[in-house]
Amino acid sequence: MPKHTYELSVAWTGNAGSGTSAYDAYSRDHLVRVAHKRAIEASSDPAFRGDSTRHNPEEFFVASLSSCHMLWYLHLCATNGVIVNAYVDDAVGTMQEERSGSGRFIDVLLRPKVTIGAGSDAALAARLHEEAHRFCFIANSVNCPVRCEPSIEVSTP
Known part of the structure; x- marks a missing residue:
């Protein structure tokens, strides 16, 4: 049977300068990238300290x-x-x-x-x-x- 593989990259963009030094010291923002397509700006749900303007x-x-x-x-x-x-x-x-x-x-x-x-x-x-x-x-x-x-x-x- 045929198999299909889906490759993508998720890159964290939320380092506010001190990495994950504390739970509230970093953003949950990240980019979802698939080759030859626009990146999707993502975050976590706002209930988990995410950005409500980004998809989760x-x-x-x-x-x-x-x-x-x-x-x-x-x-x-x-x-x-x-x-x-x-x-x-x-x-x-x-x-x-x-x-x-x-x-x-x-x-x-x-x-x-x-x-x-x-x-x-x-x-x-x-x-x-x-x-x-x-x-x-x-x-x-x-x-x-x-x-x-x-x-x-x-x-x-």
């Missing part, structure tokens, strides 16, 4: 699940004759902190709002979300539940 790993996690589901869904619609005109997912992930300071995601909810073309099969469009979920590389790789509550709207001609 928890957001990346939820975005990865949402994006993977969407891409599979669009593929399945294209190959099954369902015309998608618009797709927006207002996804939400819930992380639970433990007393030790660690944490884990306990749930991710995808809420795609899909607009399909007049004449497309709305029932099939809804079912294809289940198939997309089964194929999603990212959802197949995580240990928390990933739920999907889609809504389908048919465009008027």
Whole structure:
């Protein structure tokens, strides 16, 4: 079976002059770099002394699940004759902190709002979300539940 490798670099940019000499002595800012692409400015969640103007790993996690589901869904619609005109997912992930300071995601909810073309099969469009979920590389790789509550709207001609 084919294997795919994804390489990137994460570089800490938050040394305020004294490194990690104290918990509050450094910024959590960092850059995520992938060759030949723009760098993404990232930090930790503001609850963990991060910069609220930058993306954080928890957001990346939820975005990865949402994006993977969407891409599979669009593929399945294209190959099954369902015309998608618009797709927006207002996804939400819930992380639970433990007393030790660690944490884990306990749930991710995808809420795609899909607009399909007049004449497309709305029932099939809804079912294809289940198939997309089964194929999603990212959802197949995580240990928390990933739920999907889609809504389908048919465009008027």
